[in-house]
Amino acid sequence: MRLAADLVAFSARLGHDFRRPDLLVRAVTHSSISSATRPSNERLEFLGDRVLGLSIATALFGADERAAEGQLAPRFNALVRQETCAEVARDLGLGEVLKLGRSEMMSGGRRKEALLGDAMEAVIAAVYLDAGFDAARDVVLRHWGPRIAAAATAETRDAKSSLQEWAQARGLPPPAYVETAREGPDHQPLFTVEARLSTGETASGTATGKRAAEQAAARALLARMEQKND
Template identity: 75%
Template structure:
């Protein structure tokens, strides 16, 4: 089987040359156009979701080796959710090559978030079946690269990390209070308290409110993570 020009172009955009082109055709075929001889992408979507999940879990685990599970989980969820998959699908023009029934075509199926997200997962599965996990993982890391980097950068922000930790446990976001402002206008010294809904606190001092808040958040997060252990 030879890929049509539009699918060949899509294959080039995701950086994978299919040895079994029928896998890609199946990955872009929505159930509205499926038949007994032309299966839809639903089973591939199921498999692709798992390949994506393992890839993201591995990437986050490696990017932040000191993060507790409670911090990794919300980052993972943000990277694998349907909206993110749909965003990636738009970036590679997946909507343009979807095979849809007339009803879906007439109702803007090529732009629907659910269809795009599901199809993106199906494409991941198609690459996995065509060339194995390492190839599928490399493609995912390439297409999700900026998003993974952003998650890793966010991990270095102690205030964001503490907020993620709290929200993962159903708590309100932490609050910060200035306990003292000492020094001159040119060389101030702020003492900041970070407090969680469970009344756990930590304090820190720095020459700016932002720096003191980050230091207090880091101290409180370390205390909470130690308690999790």
């Protein structure tokens, strides 16, 4: 089986030359276009999630020998969550090579965060089945590398949860999040989200994923409120 030109280019960006091209084809095949003879990427997604998790956990464990479990866990969660997988997928142009049914394509499937995150996990599984764990780990480290390095030193707490806890402690309802802008091409959109408290205070955040933008907005609003109350 020979890969189409767009998948050959994607494979090059990924940094892995598939000995079994059918694995990559399956990894980019969404259930909306699957059939008895064309399996979807859902089973690969299941496997890729575990391969990604072990790769990230091992990298974090070695990156900071003094970090306690309570520090490693939030770093791990930040790196394997769906929005981070989707960010890596956008960096690689994965949305452009996905095989989608017409309805999914028309509804913007190539830029949906959940779909991109799932497909990225499926691609990792395809590399694992094609060449083993070391090859899959190398792909993960290559494309998650800067994020892993940043996670070892950055504060990775869940800002949305922290802001909600702050609001609840003061008898306020949970914050609201409103998408106020979306820019950029379909394969790499940039979202701006505004976090709002019932008391009227707001703050905005911008990121390549909607959930990441919500986190950025929550972080900005929490910092503003904590500074205001100091």
